[in-house]
Amino acid sequence: MKRLLFGVLGILISIFAIYYISKNISFVESWEQIQKIASGHIAILMLIYLCSFVPRAYRWQLMLKNYPNVKFEAFLKATLVGFAGNNFIPARGGELLRMEYFSRDTKISRVTALASVLTEKILDGLALLLFLILGVALSPIDVLKLSWLKNLLILAAALFLGALIAMLFLKMKHDFISRLLKNRNHNRFIKFLERLHDKIQSALTFLKLSNSTIQIVGASILIWLIEAAVFILALQFLEIEIHPLAAGFLMLSIVNFGILLPSSPAYLGVFQGMSILALTLFNIPQTTGLTVGVLVHFCQFVPVSLIGILLVSLSILNTKIKDF
Secondary structure, three states: OHHHHHHHHHHHHHHHHHHHHHHHOOHHHHHHHHHOOOHHHHHHHHHHHHHOHHHHHHHHHHHOOOOOOOOHHHHHHHHHHHHHHHOOOOOOOHHHHHHHHHHHHHOOOHHHHHHHHHHHHHHHHHHHHHHHHHHHHHOOOOHHHOHHHHHHHHHHHHHHHHHHHHHHHHHHOHHHHHHHHHOOOOOHHHHHHHHHHHHHHHHOOOOOOOHHHHHHHHHHHHHHHHHHHHHHHHHHHOOOOOOHHHHHHHHHHHHHHHOOOOOOHHHOOHHHHHHHHHHHOOOOOHHHHHHHHHHHHHHHHHHHHHHHHHHHHHHHHHHHHHHO
């Protein structure tokens, strides 16, 4: 019921965003701008975006290095399926699809898989916070004079740094929490908490000063650097006169923080609204902001959706063949 309500809320937010955009912006003018984009440029943006899934899968593999028998291919396929699922299932239901697909494929606990995915989101938030700070620092305009951006920076820092501290606390107090649970009366609920704690700890084993942790942090930055390249090149292909790095980093951060809000499948409306909002920092017309948002969103939506549908279809077909 909570997920249903969350999904309905997301759809309502998307409807409001689409209504606001349609009321204040000329779709005809934006469409004319989109038609001028070369098909080769679209292909380049799609290819660059797909490249980001390689470090995503590699990072996930490093995070679950306690399962060395699981191949890189399994991590890559599950990641693509999850992102494709978010394009069709409201309230980020793709994350649950990703967990289920991965768990069935590898036999790894669903709780461990989900905990590792949530940990990924925290790492992504910290990386986006870094790019937001870089965008502000590189901007030729004092963008922090706008209170909403300053508030976003403070909120993101508090949220994701707080989540990082919570993860480190769980990791450091592993033995203490285990002893605390074992000393309690072993009713069903306590036993459930013990199992849950052990599975969460399996997803946090990477949290220590080691070469793999450094690689995980590096992969997190690389992921969003690749995605930033999509925004930066989109601005260049549309020949928008703007500081490319500052605008690209700020768009990347603002759009991805914005789609943390509940929204319809594929973040329709919210993605475009956040793109428009980000480019208003540089006094770019809203119509142009909509064009950039539509272009980037299209280049992210189409390739991963097609690949995800193919992978799920093959998985269903293989299951039916085995059952037969």
